[in-house]
Amino acid sequence: MTHTPVAHKPNLPVGKTLLPVGKILKGDCISEMQNLPDGAIDLVFADPPYNLQLKNTLHRPDQSEVKGVADDWDKFSSFAAYDSFSRAWLSEVRRVLAPDGALWVIGSYHNIFRLGAILQDLGFWILNDVIWRKANPMPNFRGRRLTNAHETLIWAARSQKSRYVFNYGSLKALNDDLQMRSDWHLPICGGKERLRDATGEKVHPTQKPEALLYRVLLASSRPEQIVLDPFLGSGTTAVVAKRLGRHWIGIERDATYRAAAAKRIAATRAIGADEIALATPQEKREEKRIPFGLLLEHGLLRVGDVLTDPTGRYQARVRADGTLIARGQSGDVKGSIHQVGAAVSGATACNGWSFWCLPPKTTTSEAQTRTKATHAKATHAKAKSASVKKSTRQPVVLDNLRRQLRARLESQEPPATRVQAKQ
Numbered sequence: 001m002t003h004t005p006v007a008h009k010p011n012l013p014v015g016k017t018l019l020p021v022g023k024i025l026k027g028d029c030i031s032e033m034q035n036l037p038d039g040a041i042d043l044v045f046a047d048p049p050y051n052l053q054l055k056n057t058l059h060r061p062d063q064s065e066v067k068g069v070a071d072d073w074d075k076f077s078s079f080a081a082y083d084s085f086s087r088a089w090l091s092e093v094r095r096v097l098a099p100d101g102a103l104w105v106i107g108s109y110h111n112i113f114r115l116g117a118i119l120q121d122l123g124f125w126i127l128n129d130v131i132w133r134k135a136n137p138m139p140n141f142r143g144r145r146l147t148n149a150h151e152t153l154i155w156a157a158r159s160q161k162s163r164y165v166f167n168y169g170s171l172k173a174l175n176d177d178l179q180m181r182s183d184w185h186l187p188i189c190g191g192k193e194r195l196r197d198a199t200g201e202k203v204h205p206t207q208k209p210e211a212l213l214y215r216v217l218l219a220s221s222r223p224e225q226i227v228l229d230p231f232l233g234s235g236t237t238a239v240v241a242k243r244l245g246r247h248w249i250g251i252e253r254d255a256t257y258r259a260a261a262a263k264r265i266a267a268t269r270a271i272g273a274d275e276i277a278l279a280t281p282q283e284k285r286e287e288k289r290i291p292f293g294l295l296l297e298h299g300l301l302r303v304g305d306v307l308t309d310p311t312g313r314y315q316a317r318v319r320a321d322g323t324l325i326a327r328g329q330s331g332d333v334k335g336s337i338h339q340v341g342a343a344v345s346g347a348t349a350c351n352g353w354s355f356w357c358l359p360p361k362t363t364t365s366e367a368q369t370r371t372k373a374t375h376a377k378a379t380h381a382k383a384k385s386a387s388v389k390k391s392t393r394q395p396v397v398l399d400n401l402r403r404q405l406r407a408r409l410e411s412q413e414p415p416a417t418r419v420q421a422k423q
């Protein structure tokens, strides 16, 4: 199969400003974000300096040195200095986020509580904190504290009013059809995924696992949205964005990391334009609502059609206004597909979409006879005789007719463009 990668849209227009999509911006994230327009970004993933405050060299029991994060970019003179830096970059994040945008920020006990307080002070609306429980954490070599086996992510909407993206169904499907919880058990980045230089040293001390970013982006963004990472490091966010058909912008001030990230991103296979639909979440609540009556208006059902339950035990006929009529224990029952389903089967509630089926096609003359009938009792008698006719074809559940109609209607709708969505 030929593979057409999704074209990067460099300089994607948002209003009158061109966005540097698919690029690693070099420099300080605060000043680089200042060049981006208000409200241009859909999602931010940030893995900022943790301010680990490491002072002494740490050794393993075999005396080998633990390579922690000893880089200058992680050092701040005080908590106040760290807070002021955090406030500055988070304020810029908030400005560049679209009104319905959201942010993920990851940290450890060293910094995450400070970040949480600043987020709330700035007007972000915290949606969840997620514990990334490391499957293979580094032991506590000195044995003076618990093994530090997790990091924390905060997921926050730009404001309380934001209609943020949450692909609930996608995460549930990813989790074997169980609602996704807020504790994620994932290994730290290792093996082939871990970038190493010619001497075997890690290229970046805090390269995050792609699996973590996969979950974040799948949960809270859609294909072709713009994801910004202001601390791109080795490029993990961009790599996963490319794999999932999201646009990305990265900022990194270290030239070595930028070069490693650029090489890694270039080697990543982008999702094909023909595969975008596969990466698009099919969320139930986003699906077009199809009232039962629409099946009549669009000719998938006709007035007088006989519906049966899957066993053929109960029957009802379709009325012009999108209600059903059936013979109940104490006379005729009229109402919605759900009400009539519940009444005939004696249940307290019923999902009419899965209860009622359209039996295999009947002949035109039968249909004509049925549509002429006006009296409810007469219609029941004829319905019964029509449905008694045996056929080898399978009944069609109403839900399938609804799906057919939804697909038909969606294919007729003009696709919403990004620029339209922003207006």
Ligand SMILES: C[S@@+](CC[C@H](N)C(=O)[O-])C[C@H]1O[C@@H](n2cnc3c(N)ncnc32)[C@H](O)[C@@H]1O
Pocket: 027, 028, 029, 030, 047, 048, 049, 050, 073, 204, 206, 207, 208, 209, 230, 231, 232, 233, 234, 235, 236, 237, 251, 252, 253, 254, 257
């Ligand atoms: C914790 S690491 C991010 C690692 C990244 N998530 C990955 O998977 O490789 C933070 C990165 O931010 C960069 N950085 C620190 N301060 C910065 C700043 N003010 N502006 C831009 N980049 C910065 C560092 O060079 C470092 O690569």
